[in-house]
Amino acid sequence: MQPVSVRRDTNAASRIPMNSKLAFGLRILPCLLGLALLSGCGEAGPPSYRLNMVDIAKAQLAEPQQQVIADVLTAMYGTPDEPFVLPETELDIEKLKLAAGPVHSDQFGKETGLYRRHCAHCHGTTGDGMGPTALILNPYPRDYRQGKFKFKATERAAKPTEIDLERVVRHGVPGTAMPAFDLLPDMQVKALVEYVKYLSLRGQTEISLINAIADLSEGDQLDTSRGMLVDEIMQPIADSWIAANESIINPDPKPEVALAQSIDQGRELYYGAKANCVKCHGPGSLGDGQTTDYDDWSKPLFEMAQSVASEQASLASDTEMDSTQRSEIKERLAFDSLVLKKDSLPPRRAIPRNLRQGIYRGGRRPVDVYRRIYAGINGAPMPGVGPATPGATGTLTSDEIWNLVDYVLSLPYEAATDHPPQQHPLVSQAQY
Amino acid sequence: MHKTTALVLTLAGALPCLTLAGCGRSAAAGPRPSAEAVKLIREKLAGGDAAEAGQQAAEATGTGWGTLKGTFKYVGTPPAPGVINADKDTEVCGKEGPLIDNSLVVSSGGGIANVVVYARAKRVHDSAKPLEAGQGSPVIFDQKNCMFLTHVTAMQVGQPLDIKNSDPIGHNTKIDPRSGVPFNQNLPTGETVAYIPTAEEALPAGVSCSIHPWMRAYLLPRKDKYFAVTNDDGSFEIANLPAGEDLEIQVWHERGTGPSGALVLDRKELKWTSKGRFKVKLEPDVATELTFDVPGAAFK
Numbered sequence: 001m002q003p004v005s006v007r008r009d010t011n012a013a014s015r016i017p018m019n020s021k022l023a024f025g026l027r028i029l030p031c032l033l034g035l036a037l038l039s040g041c042g043e044a045g046p047p048s049y050r051l052n053m054v055d056i057a058k059a060q061l062a063e064p065q066q067q068v069i070a071d072v073l074t075a076m077y078g079t080p081d082e083p084f085v086l087p088e089t090e091l092d093i094e095k096l097k098l099a100a101g102p103v104h105s106d107q108f109g110k111e112t113g114l115y116r117r118h119c120a121h122c123h124g125t126t127g128d129g130m131g132p133t134a135l136i137l138n139p140y141p142r143d144y145r146q147g148k149f150k151f152k153a154t155e156r157a158a159k160p161t162e163i164d165l166e167r168v169v170r171h172g173v174p175g176t177a178m179p180a181f182d183l184l185p186d187m188q189v190k191a192l193v194e195y196v197k198y199l200s201l202r203g204q205t206e207i208s209l210i211n212a213i214a215d216l217s218e219g220d221q222l223d224t225s226r227g228m229l230v231d232e233i234m235q236p237i238a239d240s241w242i243a244a245n246e247s248i249i250n251p252d253p254k255p256e257v258a259l260a261q262s263i264d265q266g267r268e269l270y271y272g273a274k275a276n277c278v279k280c281h282g283p284g285s286l287g288d289g290q291t292t293d294y295d296d297w298s299k300p301l302f303e304m305a306q307s308v309a310s311e312q313a314s315l316a317s318d319t320e321m322d323s324t325q326r327s328e329i330k331e332r333l334a335f336d337s338l339v340l341k342k343d344s345l346p347p348r349r350a351i352p353r354n355l356r357q358g359i360y361r362g363g364r365r366p367v368d369v370y371r372r373i374y375a376g377i378n379g380a381p382m383p384g385v386g387p388a389t390p391g392a393t394g395t396l397t398s399d400e401i402w403n404l405v406d407y408v409l410s411l412p413y414e415a416a417t418d419h420p421p422q423q424h425p426l427v428s429q430a431q432y
Numbered sequence: 433m434h435k436t437t438a439l440v441l442t443l444a445g446a447l448p449c450l451t452l453a454g455c456g457r458s459a460a461a462g463p464r465p466s467a468e469a470v471k472l473i474r475e476k477l478a479g480g481d482a483a484e485a486g487q488q489a490a491e492a493t494g495t496g497w498g499t500l501k502g503t504f505k506y507v508g509t510p511p512a513p514g515v516i517n518a519d520k521d522t523e524v525c526g527k528e529g530p531l532i533d534n535s536l537v538v539s540s541g542g543g544i545a546n547v548v549v550y551a552r553a554k555r556v557h558d559s560a561k562p563l564e565a566g567q568g569s570p571v572i573f574d575q576k577n578c579m580f581l582t583h584v585t586a587m588q589v590g591q592p593l594d595i596k597n598s599d600p601i602g603h604n605t606k607i608d609p610r611s612g613v614p615f616n617q618n619l620p621t622g623e624t625v626a627y628i629p630t631a632e633e634a635l636p637a638g639v640s641c642s643i644h645p646w647m648r649a650y651l652l653p654r655k656d657k658y659f660a661v662t663n664d665d666g667s668f669e670i671a672n673l674p675a676g677e678d679l680e681i682q683v684w685h686e687r688g689t690g691p692s693g694a695l696v697l698d699r700k701e702l703k704w705t706s707k708g709r710f711k712v713k714l715e716p717d718v719a720t721e722l723t724f725d726v727p728g729a730a731f732k
C-alpha cells in the first residue's frame with residue numbers, strides 16, 4: 001500500500017510548475033515524505049523474524065491469532081539480535097550469542113554475528129531459506145523451519161546429529177551453492193551448528209503452534225501455560241534433536257564378494273522391480289526418470305498455488321453464489337496469492353540425481369551412499385529401503401544395499417553405452 | 433543549474449520511495465510481537481506454573497451413549513470426473529482403461545463418498561478407547577493399476593497400516609503427517625510394508641507415490657474410534673458417542689474449501705464453523721440422523 005501512495009505523491013509534485021519557492025518546497029516534500037515513511041517501514045528497528053505466513057494462510061488464521069504466534073515465539077526464542085532459549089532445549093546460549101546479532105568483531109578479534117556474516121544472505125535471518133540470494137540459487141538454500149535435513153547419518157525421520165551438521169558446514173554440499181566453511185575456527189563452526197538447530201527448533205515450534213491454534217474450537221484461545229507451550233509443543237521437538245545420536249544408521253559389514261560381481265548384482269537391482277531405482281534415476285542413470293514430483297518444501301507451495309488457481313476458476317464460473325460469500329472467498333484467495341508471492345519461493349520440481357556425474361551431495365564415502373539408499377532422503381521423493389520402523393524388515397537386505405552402493409559408485413566410470421538400457425531384460429517390461 | 437538541483441532533489445525524494453517497495457517486511461508479513469505480551473509469557477514460562485499446567489478441557493457433562501448417522505448429498509449436477517494423464521508405466525497403469533480422477537466421487541443418487549466425519553469427544557466409550565501400539569487389527573491399504581484402492585482411510589493410532597503392492601511394477605508410498613512420523617518406503621512388487629501411526633492427526637495426511645505422481649490418498653489416524661468415512665452412497669454412522677452433551681464433529685473432504693480441506697456448510701442451526709465443525713447433542717441409546725446437502729461451492 002505505502003509505496004503506491006508515495007509514488008502518487010511524487011508524480012503529483014513533478015506536475016507542479018517549477019518556478020517558485022513553493023515549488024522548491026514541494027520538490028523536497030517527497031524527499032522528506034519518503035524519509036519519514038522509510039523510518040516507519042519496519043527496518044528502522046533491529047531485524048526481526050518473519051512469521052511462517054504460508055502455514056498461517058493455509059490454516060486460515062486471523063490476525064489476533066498471528067499476534068499470539070509472534071508473541072509466544074518471541075517469548076520462547078527471543079529475537080535475531082537477542083536469542084533466548086529455555087533450558088529444556090539443551091541449547092547453549094553462549095554459542096548462540098556468538099552466532100546471533102549484527103556482524104561484529106571486538107578489539108581482541110572476537111567475532112559475533114557469525115550467522116548473519118556467513119549464512120543469512122542465503123538461508124535468511126529466520127532460517128526460512130529465503131535470504132536475498134535464495135531466488136537465484138538452484139537448489140534453493142535449506143529452509144530449516146520444517147526440521148527436515150537431507151544429508152545425515154540417521155534414520156529417515158530423525159534429526160541430524162551435530163557431527164552431520166558440522167560436516168555440511170565444514171565441507172559444504174557438493175553440486176550446490178553451499179560452500180565449505182572449513183577455514184572457520186572450530187568454535188565458530190560449532191556456534192553456527194547450534195544456531196541452525198536453534199532456528200530449526202524455533203521454526204518447527206512455530207508450525208506446531210499454528211497447528212495447535214488451527215485445532216482449537218471456535219472462540220477458544222491458545223492455552224499459553226508452561227504445560228502447553230513447553231511440555232506439549234516445544235519439548236517433543238527438542239527431544240528429537242537431543243535423541244538424534246540414538247538413530248544413527250550403522251550398516252552391517254560389506255559382504256566379501258568381488259567388486260565386479262557386486263556391481264553386476266547392483267545393476268540387476270537398479271533395473272529391477274524390487275529396488276525400482278530406474279523409475280526415477282532413469283534408464284541411463286542420468287536422473288531423467290520421474291522428474292515431475294516436488295520435495296516437501298516445494299510441494300505444499302505448488303499445491304497451494306494449484307488450489308488458489310482452481311478456486312479462482314470455479315469462482316468465476318459460479319453464478320449462483322451470493323455476494324458476501326463471493327467476497328469472502330475473493331479476499332482469502334487474494335491473501336493466499338499475496339503470501340505465495342511475497343513469503344515463498346516459486347516451487348521447483350525435485351529432479352533425481354544424475355548418478356553419472358560423480359557428485360554426491362551427502363558425501364561420497366560408501367557409508368554415505370549406503371545411508372542415502374537405506375533411509376531414503378528426508379524431505380525428498382527418494383524412498384528408503386531399510387526397515388521403516390525399528391525391528392521391521394526392509395525391502396532390501398544389507399547385502400543388496402551394498403551391491404547398489406558399489407553399482408552407484410561405479411556409474412561415473414562406466415560408459416553409458418556399456419549397458420544400453422533397452423537390452424536389459426527387466427527394462428522392456430515397463431515404460432518410463 | 434537550479435533545475436538540475438531540483439531534479440536531483442526530486443529523484444532523491446523518489447529514491448527512498450522506490451526502496452520502500454523492496455523494504456524487508458512483506459505486505460503479508462503479519463504482526464510484530466508485542467513487548468508486553470512477550471514479557472508476560474516469558475514470566476509464565478520461567479515460573480513453572482504447575483497449577484496452570486494441569487488445566488483441562490471443559491468437563492464432560494452428559495451421560496449415556498448415542499449414535500450419529502448421516503448422509504452427504506451433492507446439490508445439483510456434480511462435475512464429470514476428469515481422466516488422469518497416467519503417462520508412466522502405461523502398460524500397467526492403463527491396463528484396465530483410463531484412470532479416473534477420484535477426488536470427488538458422487539453416486540448416481542447424489543451421495544458423496546470419502547467425506548471424513550470424526551468427533552472430538554470429552555468422554556470415550558469402552559468400545560472406542562485408544563489402543564496400545566500395534567494392538568489393533570491391521571488396516572489393508574493396497575494399490576493396483578497405479579491407483580490406491582482406498583482413497584480415504586481413517587484408523588486408530590497404534591493400528592498397523594499394511595501397505596500392499598498388487599501391481600507387477602514397483603511403487604513407493606510416502607505419507608506426510610503433520611504430527612506423526614513421516615514415511616517414505618520403497619514398495620517392491622507383491623510386498624507388504626507396515627506403517628504404524630504414532631500420533632493423532634487433526635486433519636487427514638496426504639499419501640502419495642513419487643513414481644506415479646497422480647496417485648493420491650488420505651490417511652487420518654485418531655486416538656479414539658470416533659470416526660467414519662462416508663460410503664459410496666454418502667452415508668456414515670458412528671456408534672457409542674457421548675450423549676447428553678455438546679459434541680463437536682469435524683467434517684473433512686479432500687476438496688473442502690476450509691483450512692486443509694475442512695468442509696464448510698451453511699448450517700447455522702448446527703453452529704457450523706469455518707473450520708468445518710458442527711455441534712450436536714445426542715440422545716442416549718438413540719440414533720440421531722442428519723442429512724447434509726452440499727452445494728458445489730463447498731468444493732474446490
